[in-house]
Amino acid sequence: MPRHIAIIMDGNGRWAQEQGQDRLFGHLHGVESVRNIVEGAAEIGLEYLTLYAFSTENWGRPQYEVAGLMELLVDTIRKEVPTLNKNNIKLHVIGDIAMMPLNAQKELEEAKAETAGNTGLNLVMALSYSSRWEILNAVKNIAEDVKQQKIAPESINQQVFQQYLTTHAFPDPELMIRTSGEYRISNFLLYQLAYAELYFTNTLWPDFRKEELYKAIKDFQKRERRFGKTGEQIKKIIK
Ligand code: IPE
Ligand code: IPE
Ligand code: MG
Numbered sequence: 001m002p003r004h005i006a007i008i009m010d011g012n013g014r015w016a017q018e019q020g021q022d023r024l025f026g027h028l029h030g031v032e033s034v035r036n037i038v039e040g041a042a043e044i045g046l047e048y049l050t051l052y053a054f055s056t057e058n059w060g061r062p063q064y065e066v067a068g069l070m071e072l073l074v075d076t077i078r079k080e081v082p083t084l085n086k087n088n089i090k091l092h093v094i095g096d097i098a099m100m101p102l103n104a105q106k107e108l109e110e111a112k113a114e115t116a117g118n119t120g121l122n123l124v125m126a127l128s129y130s131s132r133w134e135i136l137n138a139v140k141n142i143a144e145d146v147k148q149q150k151i152a153p154e155s156i157n158q159q160v161f162q163q164y165l166t167t168h169a170f171p172d173p174e175l176m177i178r179t180s181g182e183y184r185i186s187n188f189l190l191y192q193l194a195y196a197e198l199y200f201t202n203t204l205w206p207d208f209r210k211e212e213l214y215k216a217i218k219d220f221q222k223r224e225r226r227f228g229k230t231g232e233q234i235k236k237i238i239k
Contacts, residue, residue, distance in 0.1 A: 001044070001045075001046075001217070001221075002046070002173070002174035002175045002217065002220060003046070003047045003048060003171050003174065004046075004047065004048035004049075004050065004170060004171050004172065004173040004174060004175075005041065005046060005048070005049055005050070005173060005174070005175045005176075005177065005213075005216075005217075006049075006050040006051075006052070006173035006175070006176045006177070006188070006189055006192075006193070006196070007037070007049070007050070007051050007052065007176070007177045007178070007179070008052045008176070008177070008178040008179070008182075008185075008186060008188055009030060009033070009034070009051055009052060009053060009179060009205045009208075010178060010179050010180035010182055010186075010204075010205055011026075011179050011180025011181075011203075011204030011205045011206070012026035012027045012029070012030040012204070012205050012206055013026050014026070014180065014204055015029065015030075015204040015205065015206040015207065016029075016206075018204075023065055024065065024068040024069075024072075026204075026205075026206055027068065027069055027072055028072065029206035030205050030206050031072065031076050032206065033205055033206055033207070033208045033209065034051065034053075034076075035080070035083075036208075036209050036210055037049070037051075037208065037209075037210060037213055038087075038089065038121070038123060039087070039210065040209075040210025040213050040214070041121055041210075041213070042087050042088075042089060042120060042121045043210070044214070044217075046121055047121065047122060047171075048121075048122045048124060048170050048171065048173070049121060049122070049123055049124065050094075050124040050125075050126060050167075050170070050173060050189070051123070051124070051125055051126065052126045052129065052186075052188050053073070053125055053126060053127055054069060054073075054095075054126075054127045054128055054129070055126075055128075055129060055130050055186060055187055055188070056095075056096060056099075056128055056129065056130035056133050056187070057130060057186075057187065059099065059128070070100065070101050070104050073104055073107075073127070074101075074103055074104050074107045077107050077108065077111045078107060078111075080111075081110075081111050081114050081115065084111070084115050084118070084123070085114065085115060085118065087120065087121070088118045088119060088120030088121070089115060089118055089120055089121045089122075089123050090115050090116065090117075090118040090119070090120070090121070090122050090123065091111050091112050091115045091123050091125065092112065092122060092123065092124045092125070092169075092170075093108050093112065093124070093125050093126075093127055094124060094125070094126050094127075094129055094134070094166035094167060095125075095126055095127040095128040095129030095130075095133075095166070096128045096129070096130075096133055097127065097128060099128045100127065100128055108125075108127075122170065124167075124170060126188070126189075129166075129188075130187040130188075131185075131187050131188060131189055131190035131191065132187055132190070134165055134166050134167075134191075135165075135190065135191060137164075137166075138161065138164035138165055139164075141164050142156065142160075142161070142164055165191065165192070167189070167192055172192045172193070172194070172195070172196065173189065173192060173193060173196050174195075174196060174197060174220070174225075175196060175197050175199060175216065175217065175220045176188075176189070176193055176196045176197070176198050176199065177199045177200075177201070177213070177216050178198075178199075178200050178201075179201055179203050179204060179205045179208050180202070180203070180204050180205060181200070181201070181202040182200075183200055195225065195227055197220050197223050197225065199216045199219060199220065201216070
Protein backbone atom coordinates (compact mmCIF):
# COMPACT_ATOMS: atom_id res chain seq x y z
CA MET A 1 0.00 0.00 0.00
CA PRO A 2 1.24 3.50 -0.74
CA ARG A 3 1.37 5.76 2.31
CA HIS A 4 0.76 8.93 0.33
CA ILE A 5 -1.32 9.46 -2.80
CA ALA A 6 -1.42 12.81 -4.59
CA ILE A 7 -4.15 13.70 -7.08
CA ILE A 8 -4.46 16.40 -9.73
CA MET A 9 -8.22 16.80 -9.84
CA ASP A 10 -8.73 17.90 -13.44
CA GLY A 11 -11.59 18.07 -15.90
CA ASN A 12 -14.39 19.87 -14.08
CA GLY A 13 -14.79 22.49 -16.80
CA ARG A 14 -14.95 19.98 -19.65
CA TRP A 15 -17.37 17.80 -17.69
CA ALA A 16 -19.73 20.77 -17.39
CA GLN A 17 -19.27 21.88 -21.00
CA GLU A 18 -20.09 18.35 -22.22
CA GLN A 19 -23.55 18.86 -20.74
CA GLY A 20 -23.91 22.40 -21.99
CA GLN A 21 -23.46 23.76 -18.48
CA ASP A 22 -21.37 26.49 -16.95
CA ARG A 23 -17.85 25.57 -15.71
CA LEU A 24 -18.88 26.30 -12.12
CA PHE A 25 -21.44 23.49 -12.41
CA GLY A 26 -18.48 21.16 -12.96
CA HIS A 27 -16.64 22.47 -9.90
CA LEU A 28 -19.77 21.94 -7.83
CA HIS A 29 -19.92 18.31 -8.91
CA GLY A 30 -16.18 17.99 -8.38
CA VAL A 31 -16.84 18.48 -4.68
CA GLU A 32 -18.87 15.24 -4.71
CA SER A 33 -15.81 13.42 -6.01
CA VAL A 34 -13.64 14.98 -3.31
CA ARG A 35 -16.04 13.68 -0.66
CA ASN A 36 -16.12 10.22 -2.19
CA ILE A 37 -12.33 9.97 -2.61
CA VAL A 38 -11.58 11.26 0.88
CA GLU A 39 -14.02 8.72 2.29
CA GLY A 40 -12.53 5.98 0.13
CA ALA A 41 -9.00 6.87 1.22
CA ALA A 42 -9.99 6.85 4.89
CA GLU A 43 -11.72 3.49 4.48
CA ILE A 44 -8.57 1.75 3.29
CA GLY A 45 -6.44 3.37 5.99
CA LEU A 46 -4.38 5.63 3.71
CA GLU A 47 -2.10 7.91 5.75
CA TYR A 48 -1.77 10.92 3.42
CA LEU A 49 -3.91 12.21 0.57
CA THR A 50 -2.89 15.40 -1.21
CA LEU A 51 -5.44 17.03 -3.50
CA TYR A 52 -4.45 19.73 -5.98
CA ALA A 53 -7.50 21.97 -5.89
CA PHE A 54 -6.25 25.35 -7.11
CA SER A 55 -2.92 26.32 -8.62
CA THR A 56 -1.07 29.63 -8.50
CA GLU A 57 -1.70 29.83 -12.25
CA ASN A 58 -5.44 29.32 -11.75
CA TRP A 59 -5.60 32.88 -10.35
CA GLY A 60 -5.33 33.93 -13.99
CA ARG A 61 -8.73 32.42 -14.89
CA PRO A 62 -11.74 34.69 -15.52
CA GLN A 63 -12.58 36.59 -12.38
CA TYR A 64 -16.04 35.08 -12.25
CA GLU A 65 -14.69 31.52 -12.17
CA VAL A 66 -12.08 32.36 -9.51
CA ALA A 67 -14.69 34.03 -7.31
CA GLY A 68 -17.05 31.07 -7.76
CA LEU A 69 -14.31 28.62 -6.82
CA MET A 70 -13.36 30.58 -3.70
CA GLU A 71 -16.97 30.73 -2.61
CA LEU A 72 -17.37 27.01 -3.18
CA LEU A 73 -14.23 26.37 -1.17
CA VAL A 74 -15.35 28.39 1.84
CA ASP A 75 -18.77 26.81 1.72
CA THR A 76 -17.47 23.26 1.40
CA ILE A 77 -14.94 23.55 4.20
CA ARG A 78 -17.51 24.97 6.57
CA LYS A 79 -19.90 22.11 5.80
CA GLU A 80 -17.33 19.31 5.83
CA VAL A 81 -15.57 19.88 9.16
CA PRO A 82 -18.04 17.71 11.14
CA THR A 83 -17.55 14.85 8.65
CA LEU A 84 -13.77 15.22 8.86
CA ASN A 85 -13.99 14.98 12.63
CA LYS A 86 -16.35 12.04 12.52
CA ASN A 87 -13.88 10.19 10.29
CA ASN A 88 -10.79 11.23 12.30
CA ILE A 89 -9.34 13.18 9.35
CA LYS A 90 -6.81 15.94 9.91
CA LEU A 91 -6.81 18.83 7.43
CA HIS A 92 -3.59 20.44 6.21
CA VAL A 93 -3.19 23.20 3.63
CA ILE A 94 -0.19 23.90 1.40
CA GLY A 95 0.15 26.88 -0.92
CA ASP A 96 0.37 30.64 -0.97
CA ILE A 97 -2.62 31.13 1.31
CA ALA A 98 -1.94 34.86 1.71
CA MET A 99 -3.29 35.27 -1.84
CA MET A 100 -6.67 33.85 -0.84
CA PRO A 101 -9.62 36.05 0.15
CA LEU A 102 -9.60 36.75 3.90
CA ASN A 103 -12.78 34.80 4.62
CA ALA A 104 -11.27 31.74 2.93
CA GLN A 105 -8.08 32.10 4.97
CA LYS A 106 -10.10 32.32 8.15
CA GLU A 107 -12.24 29.32 7.25
CA LEU A 108 -9.13 27.27 6.48
CA GLU A 109 -7.43 28.23 9.75
CA GLU A 110 -10.53 27.28 11.71
CA ALA A 111 -10.93 23.96 9.92
CA LYS A 112 -7.26 23.12 10.53
CA ALA A 113 -7.57 23.97 14.22
CA GLU A 114 -10.79 22.01 14.62
CA THR A 115 -9.32 18.88 13.06
CA ALA A 116 -5.81 19.22 14.53
CA GLY A 117 -6.38 16.49 17.12
CA ASN A 118 -7.42 13.83 14.57
CA THR A 119 -5.07 10.91 14.04
CA GLY A 120 -6.42 9.13 10.94
CA LEU A 121 -6.03 10.25 7.34
CA ASN A 122 -4.00 13.42 6.74
CA LEU A 123 -5.85 15.36 4.06
CA VAL A 124 -3.55 17.89 2.41
CA MET A 125 -5.29 20.50 0.26
CA ALA A 126 -3.00 22.24 -2.23
CA LEU A 127 -4.53 25.69 -2.66
CA SER A 128 -2.99 28.60 -4.47
CA TYR A 129 -0.14 26.15 -4.76
CA SER A 130 2.61 25.79 -7.32
CA SER A 131 5.80 23.89 -7.00
CA ARG A 132 8.00 26.65 -8.39
CA TRP A 133 6.52 29.04 -5.83
CA GLU A 134 7.26 26.50 -3.10
CA ILE A 135 10.83 25.81 -4.22
CA LEU A 136 11.66 29.52 -4.64
CA ASN A 137 10.23 30.18 -1.21
CA ALA A 138 12.39 27.43 0.25
CA VAL A 139 15.47 28.91 -1.42
CA LYS A 140 14.70 32.37 -0.05
CA ASN A 141 14.22 31.03 3.47
CA ILE A 142 17.42 29.00 3.30
CA ALA A 143 19.33 32.07 2.09
CA GLU A 144 17.89 34.06 4.98
CA ASP A 145 18.89 31.37 7.51
CA VAL A 146 22.39 31.24 6.07
CA LYS A 147 22.65 35.02 6.30
CA GLN A 148 21.59 34.88 9.94
CA GLN A 149 24.07 32.05 10.49
CA LYS A 150 21.37 29.62 11.57
CA ILE A 151 22.67 27.07 9.06
CA ALA A 152 25.95 26.60 7.21
CA PRO A 153 25.81 26.30 3.40
CA GLU A 154 27.82 23.06 3.50
CA SER A 155 25.25 21.47 5.81
CA ILE A 156 22.48 21.78 3.20
CA ASN A 157 21.53 18.31 2.00
CA GLN A 158 18.27 16.68 0.91
CA GLN A 159 17.04 16.29 4.49
CA VAL A 160 17.69 19.95 5.27
CA PHE A 161 16.17 21.18 2.00
CA GLN A 162 13.07 19.06 2.57
CA GLN A 163 12.49 20.88 5.86
CA TYR A 164 11.97 24.14 3.96
CA LEU A 165 9.21 22.77 1.74
CA THR A 166 5.53 23.14 2.61
CA THR A 167 5.35 19.34 2.66
CA HIS A 168 8.09 18.94 5.30
CA ALA A 169 5.78 16.99 7.61
CA PHE A 170 4.69 14.45 4.97
CA PRO A 171 6.48 11.59 3.21
CA ASP A 172 6.83 11.91 -0.58
CA PRO A 173 3.85 10.58 -2.55
CA GLU A 174 4.44 7.11 -3.96
CA LEU A 175 1.53 7.45 -6.38
CA MET A 176 0.33 10.48 -8.35
CA ILE A 177 -2.99 10.33 -10.19
CA ARG A 178 -4.20 12.83 -12.77
CA THR A 179 -7.71 12.71 -14.19
CA SER A 180 -9.10 14.10 -17.48
CA GLY A 181 -6.59 12.62 -19.92
CA GLU A 182 -3.91 15.29 -19.55
CA TYR A 183 -0.38 13.93 -19.30
CA ARG A 184 1.40 16.66 -17.38
CA ILE A 185 2.33 17.75 -13.89
CA SER A 186 1.16 21.39 -14.09
CA ASN A 187 3.54 22.71 -11.43
CA PHE A 188 2.52 20.15 -8.79
CA LEU A 189 5.02 18.75 -6.26
CA LEU A 190 7.92 18.80 -8.73
CA TYR A 191 10.49 17.96 -6.06
CA GLN A 192 8.39 15.48 -4.10
CA LEU A 193 7.28 13.43 -7.12
CA ALA A 194 10.86 12.52 -8.06
CA TYR A 195 10.18 8.79 -7.75
CA ALA A 196 6.40 8.68 -7.68
CA GLU A 197 4.55 6.26 -9.93
CA LEU A 198 2.26 8.19 -12.26
CA TYR A 199 -1.26 7.10 -13.13
CA PHE A 200 -3.31 8.86 -15.77
CA THR A 201 -6.97 8.29 -16.51
CA ASN A 202 -9.35 9.82 -19.05
CA THR A 203 -12.09 10.00 -16.43
CA LEU A 204 -13.05 13.60 -15.74
CA TRP A 205 -12.80 14.55 -12.08
CA PRO A 206 -16.57 14.83 -11.40
CA ASP A 207 -16.89 11.17 -12.54
CA PHE A 208 -13.95 9.89 -10.48
CA ARG A 209 -15.00 7.58 -7.63
CA LYS A 210 -13.24 5.44 -5.06
CA GLU A 211 -13.50 2.30 -7.21
CA GLU A 212 -11.17 3.99 -9.67
CA LEU A 213 -8.87 5.09 -6.86
CA TYR A 214 -8.60 1.45 -5.82
CA LYS A 215 -7.95 0.46 -9.43
CA ALA A 216 -5.06 2.94 -9.51
CA ILE A 217 -3.66 1.48 -6.29
CA LYS A 218 -3.86 -2.05 -7.75
CA ASP A 219 -2.01 -0.82 -10.82
CA PHE A 220 0.61 0.79 -8.57
CA GLN A 221 1.09 -2.51 -6.75
CA LYS A 222 2.03 -4.25 -10.02
CA ARG A 223 4.83 -1.79 -10.78
CA GLU A 224 8.46 -2.40 -10.02
CA ARG A 225 9.92 0.66 -8.34
CA ARG A 226 13.64 0.58 -9.03
CA PHE A 227 14.95 3.92 -7.71
CA GLY A 228 17.80 3.83 -10.20
CA LYS A 229 18.83 0.28 -9.38
CA THR A 230 18.51 -2.76 -11.67
CA GLY A 231 15.51 -5.06 -11.63
CA GLU A 232 17.78 -7.87 -10.34
CA GLN A 233 18.95 -5.79 -7.38
CA ILE A 234 15.38 -4.94 -6.48
CA LYS A 235 14.29 -8.59 -6.58
CA LYS A 236 17.16 -9.48 -4.21
CA ILE A 237 16.15 -6.76 -1.75
CA ILE A 238 12.53 -7.96 -1.77
CA LYS A 239 13.68 -11.57 -1.15
C1 IPE B 1 -9.91 21.23 -12.36
O1 IPE B 1 -10.80 21.31 -13.42
C2 IPE B 1 -10.23 22.19 -11.25
C3 IPE B 1 -9.35 23.37 -11.18
C4 IPE B 1 -8.26 23.54 -11.88
C5 IPE B 1 -9.73 24.42 -10.28
P1 IPE B 1 -10.63 22.40 -14.57
O2 IPE B 1 -11.39 23.61 -14.16
O3 IPE B 1 -9.21 22.61 -14.88
O4 IPE B 1 -11.38 21.68 -15.77
P2 IPE B 1 -10.90 21.61 -17.28
O5 IPE B 1 -9.51 21.08 -17.26
O6 IPE B 1 -10.97 22.98 -17.84
O7 IPE B 1 -11.85 20.66 -17.91
C1 IPE C 1 -4.04 21.73 -12.62
O1 IPE C 1 -5.10 21.81 -13.51
C2 IPE C 1 -4.40 22.41 -11.35
C3 IPE C 1 -5.47 21.78 -10.59
C4 IPE C 1 -6.09 20.66 -10.87
C5 IPE C 1 -5.84 22.49 -9.41
P1 IPE C 1 -5.15 22.91 -14.67
O2 IPE C 1 -6.37 22.63 -15.44
O3 IPE C 1 -4.99 24.24 -14.09
O4 IPE C 1 -3.84 22.55 -15.50
P2 IPE C 1 -3.46 22.86 -17.01
O5 IPE C 1 -3.63 24.32 -17.21
O6 IPE C 1 -4.37 22.06 -17.87
O7 IPE C 1 -2.04 22.40 -17.13
MG1 MG D 1 -7.92 21.72 -16.18
